[in-house]
Amino acid sequence: MLILGIDSSGHTASCALFSDGVVLSEYSTNIGLTHSQTLLPMVAEIFSRTGRDVKELDAIAVSAGPGSFTGLRIGASTAKGLALGYGIPLIEVSTLEALARNVSDLSSPALSAHISSSGADDTESGKTSEHANVSPDSLFVHPIMDARRNQVYTAAFLNGKLTGEEEAIGVNELASHINASGGRHLFLGDAVPVYKDFLAEHLTVPYSFAGPQNLLQRASSVAIIGAEKLEKGETVSGQDFRLSYIRKPQAEREREEAGLREFDITHDDPDKLKKTETVDVLAAKNYKIGTDAGYEDESLPENL
Template identity: 45%
Template sequence: MKILAIDSSGLVASVAFVNDGTMVAEYTTNFKKTHSQTLLPMIDTIVQMTGIDLKELDAIAVAAGPGSFTGLRIGSSTAKGLGLALKKPIISVPTVEGLAYNLCGISTVICPIMDARRNQVYTGLYEFKEKEFQILADQKAVSIDEIIEEVNLLGREVTFLGDGVPVFKEQIKEKLKVPYSFAPAHMAMQRAGAVAALAAVYWEKGKIETAAEHKPVYLRLSQAERELQEKKKKEREHGNS
């Protein structure tokens, strides 16, 4: 099975090509360039280096959200455009699940945390039980204090990863009451290879969609939408006073 995977949901831009469970190529950058500048050239580089024919792909996998609103739109529109042009299905992989899959096979609970600003994180809780990926708490947007409390109540050793770790590391160290660790650098951020690997599992379970059906998952309103909502609320309050 041939899968092209894309992840531009956060700070990292990543593209991977997996063929029958073999990682043929993976291109990941974590640099100060917008994903609109990097994603298509990265795909083109992988195509040129490996000689793959995109028409032979079985599916296109994408980290579908949550994450950066701009990054999600770029990744999803790229996957959607390729899917429509090539007439290939899309495998939408929830971003936090894809991030957790970096730690495939680990014995601890996995807690990805992506910085969602305003002292919030995109997060969830996962584990590998008898080699199978299990969801203990589905992905969500909550305060860092809420997920720390949830982990404490779970009472099990946990491994954290994601771009929220450097932001909230001191709070985790101060407030966590269970054994914990932080993923090493090569596993700590989004990787399209993990998205592709999990996508293959979802393919077997029939979790696919057409390119026309695909849309990103935001979990919460964008900053512009929040500001508009707050403005309308103030206008209503002013009108009622």
């Protein structure tokens, strides 16, 4: 079994080859270049270095979101191009699940000791495990990805299993939920550097943060999950592959918040064009355009 894993959901671009329980090669970069510049050459490089061929692939596992809309689309386009060109099935992998898999091999006793020494103590904070229906030794893994506007994409994993749902949530609300849950908590993801100080100030339960080697997205985790899904027959074609954005793109959210209506405008409909230009709330000057508009790194989702 040979699996290609791809993750470009955040600032890091990563690809990996996984075969029969072994990570043959993994290539990750976080140097400020756009994924459209780096991802495909990276994929070519790991095939070259391992002496393997794309035609040998049993499947391509791709991070399907959440994450940067643009980054996700670049990864999906790369994978779909290979899949459609060589007739290879695709496997959709949750970005958050793959992040959580980064730390799945850490032993609970050692990790608990580390968390106890680096996070808040239940006794000192006045909080006890009686507040929650979980053991005080339960370890929750929280992948957190920066979703802008003081929000993160996140989910909670206990013993490798998703508890609840993947969601976009405010960091204040996240801290409150975690404080009410009891147990111990490990954070990883690109939102850690952004909100580390905030979490340290507001959390009243034992917590810690993953080290730099496991903090960000790794395509090897995507590929490993992909191998498990392949054994279960959980594959899709290039045409059926879909991304999971969790929330709508910023441009669409702003339009809805402003109560703006959509018009189906064509060059053959001068009346609608005239109306759009004369009604001030719909005038072009009221729309933010370009990088100075403060938009996130998002594109309107299409049927991927």
